[in-house]
Amino acid sequence: MPELKLTVNGVPYTLDVPPHRFLAEVLRYDLGLTGTKIGCNEAECGACTVLVDGCSVDSCIYPAFKAQNATILTIEGLAEAWRQAHPAQEGPLHPLQEAFIAHGATQCGFCTPGLIMQAKTLLDETLEPSDGQIKHCLKDTYCRCTGYTAVLRAVRAAAEKMRTGRMPAPELPQVMAPLAQIGKPLPRPDAVEKVTGKAMYADDFRFAGMLYAAALRSAYPHARILAIDTQAAQALPGVHAVLTYRDVPGDPRHGLVENDWPVFAGGDYPARYVGDSIALAVAESEELARQALGLIRVDYEPLPAVTDPVSARLPDAPVLHPDRPDGNLLKHIKVRHGDVAQGFAQADVIVERTYRTPMTEHAFLEPECSIGVPAGYDAEHAKLTVYVGSQIPYSDRHQVAKSLSLADEEVRIRGTVMGGGFGGKEDITGQIHAALAAQITGRPVKILYSREESLRVHPKRHATIIRVRTGATHDGILTAVEAELYGDSGAYASLGDKVMTRATTHATGPYAVPNAKIDCYAMYTNNAPCGAFRGFGVTQSAFAVESNMDILARELGIDPIELRRKNALRVGATTATGQTLRESVGLLECLSRVEGAVRAARDDASPWQPWQEGAKRYAWGVAAGYKNTGLGGGAPDKAEAEVEVFPDGRAEVRISSAELGQNLVGVLAACTAEELGLPFERVSVLVMDTDRAPDGGPTTASRQTYVSGNAARLAAASMREQMQAVLAEKYDVPPEVIAFHEGLAYVDEARLARVRGAGNGHAPGDPRPAGTRFTLTFAEAVQALIAEGRAPALRHEYWAPKTQPLGTGGDMHFAFSYAVHAALVSVDAETGEVAVEKVITAHDVGRAINPLSLSGQVEGGIVMGMGNALTEHYIVENGVPWTQHLGQYKMPGIKLAPQMENYFVEDATADGPYGAKGVGEISSIPISPAIANAVCNAVGVRSLALPLDQDALLLAMRRGAAEIERRWGDPPA
């Protein structure tokens, strides 16, 4: 094979690479140009898009030798190429990069290089692209965070900048008047790194002497492991170790709540799903490690598998965890409120249906990656360190330490930039394996999951079966809800108990229901474990509740918004768990906003009536939802932040909460800057490092803006007070008159006047001296603090308001967010094809801390919820996933992105930072039932199952059936 010659970003290279090397690998691993990402290795996601001689390709499947003598442009070279071609233009970035920042089109950033490179090919052809052209151009380039709305906005804006020289500002939903930082659409602090390809995700790190490891996965969903023969694998040249359960020095199991998940199956622990690892091969290269796996011989004794939650509860079901008290029952969750018998006796109409929701996959675009670096590797790695993109760094640390028989403090977790999480990066995946392999071999060890492995291993969203019975009076007042839920929690507990608890406690919907009896059975099965996924169980129960509400509205002849309004939670109402809401319930306003906008869009007194154009039938549908902020249920909910100020006038806030794309870093920077009176750019943020940043708790339950935001806010306020105290002493003024604003510290005359009364701030006869007026820079203020011998850093631990466990009454949660979503769908009456044309939404978020990233959370949540409604299903047949490749997991691409009209309601919650509560999850909750309700309004067929089976929908329409029960992806009848 001749050597490979190519020019990348203007630099010529001559390389000696094997013939089966691919361009993405050459760029990333041979040239260190890690801005080009690998998301799937099957040309499905587009994250690896680069330009070869001006033409875009998926470099992951582009044989490197096809690029012989070619000129390659990657994200790293884009800005330079632009500057060379346009010397007159200002700015260090390509207009697309600039627009992706200004318009919020980069969140986790993993797809960003691919999207930008692909969009460039369109702007090379036209500077007046239509949305249709942009969608066609980006049809094979996935983004899981933004919902594509911001991407469309950004590409249009970049074109405008290239045409006119001016970058338009994003048009965002209206919010209340901003403070100095809070309420402004500030670009995310990490945006430049993300749009230039410099952001370092776990797989972008390399260490000298690094080894690679890969895990052997169980061939069966349930099997006893009789013997593991690793001899041949160990003998393979280049293999350094083959580890099994025998090599785990500490706790053989891990788990976020229940300690039930073996580090390796084998010995006492059978394989309980096909993602269980049995052995780990550590070798000089990933290829060798995977080759070694093929040489491992495992003797299995296959056991009967239980693959659905209902049969898991049968008395003769095979039991997964014989050491547990209740067979396969992970948890029986109960809500009891009032007297349901009496409630149904008062009802004039009772609706009862059984709903089914699918197991779904997060499909974050960055597959899991962990790198273990052994203790003493170099000066920077005195202790055992794991590089990983994780939603719960401190929990990773504890679980790694426990299995390695170390103290927590002997392990350091260093978070990397994360390519999305959505709840799917809370559990342990490769962390313990990488740490163990590093410790045993004494070398850094990287474990990068293939997309197939990612699909097979990490916990999913629970598939559920939900029977709901809802009773109401003639005038539409809910009298009772009785429900039974089955949740498929899979092989290990993960967060299954918590997720299904949330599904259960939210199973009356955002309504005041006087009588409720709800039972939920979270069951172990031999499917993939199920745990956290954006919505945390409420996505599932909201589909059932809101479908029942529309059936009820139809039976009662009441407008669906009116029915919801009559029963909506409001201040003073009591939830089914016995919590009386005292403030911040913006649901009624959300209903009004959406109702007004839908009526305006339809220009019609009956906005839910269908209409027809050609073969297509159109209708709007609506649903409401609510979601707790924070852990709740009596769990201590706290976060600790450290704020440090520097004599050069900067500040840093440190907190080990996870930035997974949601722009927590921007929220933390804004809160800190607001309290210190600093320009936003002068605050840096360090997250996810257990040695350098205190614990922010898990990034889950839409809690970080509230909990970590408060920790940052209060730590910064405390630091400001210290500086005020020092300056007050020095200049002899009351501390509260010293203002910190726009990077200055000065005596505020108005404040002084308030304190001292009228007359130049000094009341006649006041014996106190008038004090010295001063204006210092923030840097000088810090210097004064340090000169006084005060520490320039401090920590503040914030405890969220106390909550109560389920069943004890009182406040189960300290805040709830509310949303109403309306969807306009079209149904092709000849094919059954359903499309979401437009959505109108309103979200009560307490306070919009950053309207740009808030819009991103809302837009992305909506499209993810659309996928849940129409296409997404992680299909499993007898415990074995049919969905093995990304191409088999149908998630929305840009062509399915609907038009959006979003409203923000800011009904402040007293203890939230500036009134804010969570938004991460609520945005993806009501959209699924809104779509199902719209389809029913359009064609008269109600789907009791998700994802909606368009094939079954058409057959139902043709046969005149009113309901369909199968999910798309269920085995053919």
Added chain:
Amino acid sequence: MQAFDYVRPTTVDEAVSILARHGDQARVLSGGTDLIVALRESRRQVQVVVDIKALSETAELAYSPQAGLRLGAAVPCYRIYGDSAVAAAYPGLIDAARLIGGIQIQGRASIGGNICNASPAADSAPALIVHAATCVIAGPHGRREVAVEDFFAGPGRTVLQPGEFLVSIRLPAPEPGFGAAYLRFTPRNEMDIAVVGAGASVVLDETRRTIRSARIALGAVAPTPLLVAAAGNALAGLPADDAAVEQAAALAEEAARPITDMRGTAEFRKHLSAVLTRRTLRAAIARAQAA
């Protein structure tokens, strides 16, 4: 990723001899968009990957209104729809070329590769069939030509014999009054495999009101892409109206013999065969009338 050798022959004879020497351990690489993914997923095992993009014949895109189109087997989709004369003459082919994969795929993926992959759902197959295309095959015993509808032997299988490969595809020059279209149904996402695909072409008379001849083809409803000869034959001589369209749609539905799988039931696919035939035939007639 399994290891393989990569060779890039520069003549057809050289390619044939490499393929003949390695038998089923060699595989032709054009754009590689199907093959590489199959290798990664270990659905195929090969030792030698034979890149045919360096051959002048496989890279040729030559059109004349008299001789028609010679489409090299390795010509990527974007070159086809990027050529305005080709786009005007072969609208059904263009519909398919724009649908195959994302833009990053279209820069490499070829129509030749699409049909050699021999998926029953290959988007280009019904389009080529209605354009009456023929496949030019080179092999150890010289060259031969087969009609594209006869090129497929079953799912993933073609009539190519050991040592043979597809060099080019020939499409006859369109007659006056010609129009064609291809449509597919992929409701779940843009990048999905067709649940059903349908192609239609017509030649209208001088009045543009009567169908002189027609071809209808379906994808994903049989083990191979399907020429529905009965439908095309029935249309000859009929007025280009709704009744004719309905008749063709009914014949297409009758000809479809789909299976039930994750993407759709057999019943649904039969129904869609009629719907898509109706829509694509209407589009073909409209194009013929507009031409």
